[in-house]
Structures are given as structure tokens and as C-alpha cells.
Amino acid sequence: MRASVLCCFTRIDPRVTRALGPAEYVGVSGDPLDYWRAIDRRWTGAVPLVVVEHDVEVGPLTVPGLIGCDEPWCTVPYPVWTGSQSHYTRALGCAKFAPRLQQYVPAAAFAGRWQHLADYISELFGELGIPHHLHDDPVSHHHKEPRCQRSGHFTQP
Ligand SMILES: [Zn+2]
Secondary structure, eight states, rough: OEEEEEEEEEEOHHHHHHHHOOOOEEEOOOTTTTTHHHHHHHOOOSSEEEOOOOEEOOOHHHHHHHHHOOOSSOOOEEESTTTOSSESSSSSSEEEHHHHHHHHHHHHOOOOOOHHHHHHHHHHHHHHTEEEOOOOOOOOEOOOOOOOSSOSSSSOO
């Protein structure tokens, strides 16, 4: 099945590209809205969109499992930082949006800066009653524990 696999980055971890392989790697350092714009451009309603962030190392079956799943909105949980016992479950680090979901919800409905994108998507889809599907597939988050906790899902240089 065809799919769009998108990896937006400011600083990409080499383990991420090695694990993910062929994908569209898009630099988003220029503007806080670039991350959303990259998603918007691929929100065509034609093929599943898989988003993997620049510090998330997928397993060999992670992306095929997301693409092959019929659920509209899927995410893979991952530790908030390396070694953390807390996990993001509805973040954008490793997620899939099915074509029919893209047709139903325009990307404009969750437009925002990178810091807010995951929360906007999660809140909007929750309000719309879109079922959320968790894939319990092991992925690694190469993200150091921050000195103070922030809500962002994405680190800028
Ligand atoms: Zn799924």
C-alpha cells in the first residue's frame, strides 16, 4: 500500500534515519509553522500519512504496522525522554493518519506552531470522537531529560 512517510527535523539523530530508511526528510528550522505546513502538504486524503519525529527510532515493523492498520488515527507510545517511565501516548513522534481521516478533518483545523501541534491534534480528534488506536510496538526516544519539564514534543536547536 502506498503511503507518505514524513520525518520533520531540526537536528536528526542518525539512529532515526538508519531505522526509518526511505522517507521524506523535511527540515523545519525556518519557521515555527513549518512542521504543520509539511503535514498540510501531505494531508491529501489519498494515502496514509505516517509521521516520525527526528529523535524517534522505530522498530523494523513499526511503519508497516501503522500503514497496514485500518484504524483512522494510530500512535505508538514512547518514553517522554530516554529512560523515562512516563510515555507519550497521543503525541506526534510516531503516528499515522488514514486517508479517510484526512478527508474528514482538514489540516487547517489543527494549524499551529510545532510546540502545540500534538496537543491541538489530540484535543480536536478527541472532540470529534475519532477513535484512537495505540500500537504497542517498541520505539526509542533519543531525547535527553530536560532540566525543566516543558510540554513540547520537539526540540529546537
Ligand atoms: Zn492502528
